[in-house]
Amino acid sequence: MIQICNLKKYFGSNLILKDINLSIKKGEIFALVGHSGAGKSTLLRTINGLENYQDGSVKVFGKEIKSMQKSQLRDFRKKIGMIFQHFALMSRKTVFENIATPLRFWKYDKAYITSKVNELLQIVGLEDKANSYPSELSGGQKQRVAIARALALEPEILLSDEATSALDPNTTKSILELLKKINRELGITIVIVTHEMEVVKSVADRAVLLDGGVIVNEGSIQKLFLKPDKNMQKFLGEEAIVPENGVNIALYFPKEVAFDCVITNMARKLDKDFNIVWGKIEKLNDSVLGHLVINIKSEDKDCVLEYIKKTGVLWEIME
Numbered sequence: 551m552i553q554i555c556n557l558k559k560y561f562g563s564n565l566i567l568k569d570i571n572l573s574i575k576k577g578e579i580f581a582l583v584g585h586s587g588a589g590k591s592t593l594l595r596t597i598n599g600l601e602n603y604q605d606g607s608v609k610v611f612g613k614e615i616k617s618m619q620k621s622q623l624r625d626f627r628k629k630i631g632m633i634f635q636h637f638a639l640m641s642r643k644t645v646f647e648n649i650a651t652p653l654r655f656w657k658y659d660k661a662y663i664t665s666k667v668n669e670l671l672q673i674v675g676l677e678d679k680a681n682s683y684p685s686e687l688s689g690g691q692k693q694r695v696a697i698a699r700a701l702a703l704e705p706e707i708l709l710s711d712e713a714t715s716a717l718d719p720n721t722t723k724s725i726l727e728l729l730k731k732i733n734r735e736l737g738i739t740i741v742i743v744t745h746e747m748e749v750v751k752s753v754a755d756r757a758v759l760l761d762g763g764v765i766v767n768e769g770s771i772q773k774l775f776l777k778p779d780k781n782m783q784k785f786l787g788e789e790a791i792v793p794e795n796g797v798n799i800a801l802y803f804p805k806e807v808a809f810d811c812v813i814t815n816m817a818r819k820l821d822k823d824f825n826i827v828w829g830k831i832e833k834l835n836d837s838v839l840g841h842l843v844i845n846i847k848s849e850d851k852d853c854v855l856e857y858i859k860k861t862g863v864l865w866e867i868m869e
């Protein structure tokens with residue numbers, strides 16, 4: 551649905567996107583992740599033709615964006631909705647009118663607008679707020695209005711630029727649930743830009759990690775988080791503090807074994823002592839991941855590793 555090949559984008563003489571390659575499938579929730587300044591928003595904006603590019607190709611619905619005429623671009627943008635961190639609502643207009651704006655622009659008739667806006671209010675759970683003004687709404691409600699407006703023209707793709715970054719954790723959760731519902735029930739492909747790992751973990755199917763305009767990691771959420779490589783670890787800021795004596799082993803439990811008693815069984819079978827340095831279990835979209843660091847005596851290393859290899863648990867010696 552979205553195909554980006556060897557994309558290069560400059561602002562003046564600054565190369566901002568350096569040879570980006572990615573492809574997003576219909577029906578996916580895809581995340582562009584990275585720290586501030588990485589180029590996420592710029593990349594997102596090339597997808598709906600809001601940013602030009604100097605080299606490479608950006609194809610959406612099979613069409614090269616650069617080659618579209620103005621009128622083609624206008625029709626094309628109709629199929630892509632967008633939401634932002636600060637909602638971008640019109641403060642002088644009611645919720646109903648905010649949502650109706652794109653429909654009025656495209657000159658739909660009155661009866662259609664009324665029924666469409668009411669349907670959208672229901673989808674986002676704001677049936678009782680049609681006549682309220684943005685200033686009377688909470689942040690989460692404002693984002694719901696923005697989402698309804700983005701869906702007004704029945705887009706095939708929804709672009710979200712840090713849509714939950716201004717919201718508290720619980721509101722973030724409810725907005726992410728809404729995005730998942732929209733993806734599932736309306737079949738809309740969603741591309742989210744975020745610097746928040748929790749967002750990626752809870753909704754995305756796949757992601758790319760951007761750093762300085764370069765894709766430094768990519769893949770399914772399971773792949774990215776199960777055994778984070780150096781780039782992911784750097785982004786996550788996880789610097790483990792571990793004992794200096796003995797051998798530290800990081801263990802990663804894929805969902806199939808996340809709840810197994812691998813470690814206690816190992817202790818019993820091998821009759822070895824070890825320390826649990828730290829551990830956590832977390833939810834990842836619809837599955838769970840476990841992560842544990844243990845410390846063992848140097849002389850036990852070989853037999854412990856031999857045991858672990860048989861269990862299906864992924865491991866890594868921490869240097």
Ligand SMILES: Nc1ncnc2c1ncn2[C@@H]1O[C@H](COP(=O)(O)OP(=O)(O)O)[C@@H](O)[C@H]1O
Nearest residue numbers: 561562566584585586587588589590591592593
């Ligand atoms: N309109 C612009 N003109 C010049 N430089 C820009 C413009 N927009 C963004 N940049 C620069 O491009 C880089 C990437 O910005 P951006 O895509 O907004 O990153 P992110 O969304 O990941 O925080 C930054 O260094 C930023 O300063």
Ligand SMILES: [Mg+2]
Nearest residue numbers: 587590591592
């Ligand atoms: Mg940004």
